[in-house]
Amino acid sequence: MEVFSFKLRGAYNMMAKLSQEQLDRGVICSSAGNHAQGVALSARRLGCDAVIVMPVTTPEIKWRSVERLGATVVLKGDSYDEAQSYAKLRCEQESRTFIPPFDHPDIIAGQGTVGMEIVRQLQGPLHAIFVPVGGGGLIAGIAAYVKRVRPEVKIIGVEPSDANAMALSLSHGQRVMLEHVGGFADGVAVKVVGEETFRLCQELVDGIVLVSRDAICASIKDMFEENRNILEPAGALALAGAEAYCKYYGLKGETLVAISSGANMNFDRLRLVTELADVGRKREAVLATFLPEVQGSFKKFAELVGPMNITEFKYRYDSNGKEALVLYSVGIYTDLELRAMMERMESSKLKTVNLTSNDLAKDHLRYFIGGRSEVKDELVYRFIFPERPGTLMQFLDALSPRWNISLFHYRAQGETGANVLVGIQVPPEDLDEFRSRADNLGYEYMSEMNNEIYNLLLRNPKA
Ligand SMILES: Cc1ncc(COP(=O)(O)O)c(C=O)c1O
Structure with missing residues (x-):
């Protein structure tokens, strides 16, 4: 049986230390993700009963994969917080042991075995290890081990720019609670990092890199192209961070490790990943151009696009407007050719807007046809x-x-x-x-x- 993420390490390490009496009373945890599978598999191996509480919104594929490991799944509450409150209550009522997802020394130590394996397997120079950060258990464990035996190796955390609880906490010198957490990399979508994980990160982590959703998708694609592996977004986070770091510091010829931490990818999400991967690699730009509704302007537009490869195109005649909106994407090889095309448009008085880094445009507005409307209030x-x-x-x-x-x-x-x-x-x-x-x-x-x-x-x- 496999669980396709590192989360088994921490859960097993904590549970293997429980007394027979504690094992007999069973364990409980709340998680909609990889921790749930880690706890379920550990319980199976240790022969103890496990209850996993998940929000009722959890997709069936996720709770089924936990059930398949023999745990009892309880769907409760609309959010993770509600599921957690219920799990804690039931933990007290049934005298079970609560297995937290990251904020416990045994969980941290278990995740830290990843650091031990890296050091054992890589004896030459090593510049940095890039680690995805959610609640901070994995990075705290790795940093605690590696900084003791190879203090010269940098430990760099990587977070999505819209789920940056650790970066904010480190810069404020105290734990910060996020109001809104981006859910794309669901494995690391955490509102607040752990107390103990934060304490260790403050002491041992060299820095945090933030990456966009598009960059994560580009790294998922890179991994697939190189190894034919499909990582989940949180699993590809460190790879995206390592790449951004190399680019920023102009690093060449150094040895870096990026931890691919999980592969529990929901198949349906691959559609979005493939859509955004080329944008993330800056191989595709999403654009909008305003065309006057006069004969011949479409042809003129096509001439100005010139040799660029159009990968998506949407246009609809607007009987009310004097100008129509064309939404399109083009394949690009260099920034220069995109800039040259935008200049050709501008000098022909065709207003053109680059939407490539606007999530609202990529998630929603590019799918609208019908143009601008006059809608009161x-x-x-x-x-x-x-x-x-x-x-x-x-x-x-x-x-x-x-x-x-x-x-x-x-x-x-x-x-x-x-x-x-x-x-x-x-x-x-x-x-x-x-x-x-x-x-x-x-x-x-x-x-x-x-x-x-x-x-x-x-x-x-x-x-
Ligand atoms: C795939 C994956 N990567 C990274 C993490 C982050 O680990 P941590 O919460 O210990 O920082 C998780 C956490 O569940 C995960 O599932």
Whole structure:
């Protein structure tokens, strides 16, 4: 039986130290991810009973893979926090041992065996080890071991730029709780790092590199191309960090280790990964060009694109507008050729916008055709819908038909929730009521009204 991540190490190390009496009473943990599988497999090997509490929103593939290892899965609560509260309560009631995902010396020491293996297998010079960081158990364990036996080796953590709890905590000198955590690299989507892991990182870690979702996707693709392995996003994080670090410092000829920490990839997510990988490697740019609705302008546009390879193209005639919007992507080999093409467009007075680094555009707006509209009192929000049946109905019950929905786009992306873009017409006098109804829903949401790309692509200035 395999669990396809390092998380077995910490869980097993802690559980193997339990007394027979503790094993007889069983263990419990809350996790929707790799820790759950680690605890389940360890329990099976040690012959003890394991209860794993997961949020009800956990995709079936995940809880089934835990059940297959023989653990009892309990689906409880809408969020990880609710699942954890229930697990702690049940832990007390049944006198089970709680197995935390990262913040315990035995968990940290177990994850640290990765460091021991690296040092044993690599005796020559080693510049740095890159480690993905969630709650900090893996990096704390590796740093504790490596800094003792090879203090000259740098230990560099890597986090997604929208799940940067450790980077923020280290720079503030205290643990910082994130309000919003990006869920794409779900293995490391942690709101707050551990107390003990933070203490060790403060003392031993040399730095943290932050990487974008696109860069993670590019590293997943690199790994596939080189070894035919498919890593999950958190598993490819360190590779992306090592690459960004080398580029930044112009490093050449040094030995680096990047830890590929997990391969529990949800197959459906590969679609998004392949879409973003070329953007992350800067081999593809996502662009928008405004074309005057006059005869021949389409042809002129094609001439200006010239030798660039168009990989995606969307255009729809807009009977109300004087200019149409073309959304497209082009394959690129150098920054220079992209810049030259943008200059050709500008000098022909075809306003062109580079959307490549705008997530709102890549996740949602590139899928809209129909152009800009004049919609009175439109508010635009990104909602994170919990992935469970009935969510849409619950959302509509709260807000509609009280207010008109003017835009809606959903595209499956992460696993911790569905990222949905919603436009809704709310007159100014209803704003307070709208906010209170939206808050009561309990879904995370954020305004996109100030995103210049929304204003540029979807909003008619007359509205
Ligand atoms: C694949 C993967 N990588 C990295 C991590 C981060 O480990 P830690 O929480 O110990 O920092 C996790 C945690 O679950 C993981 O599943």
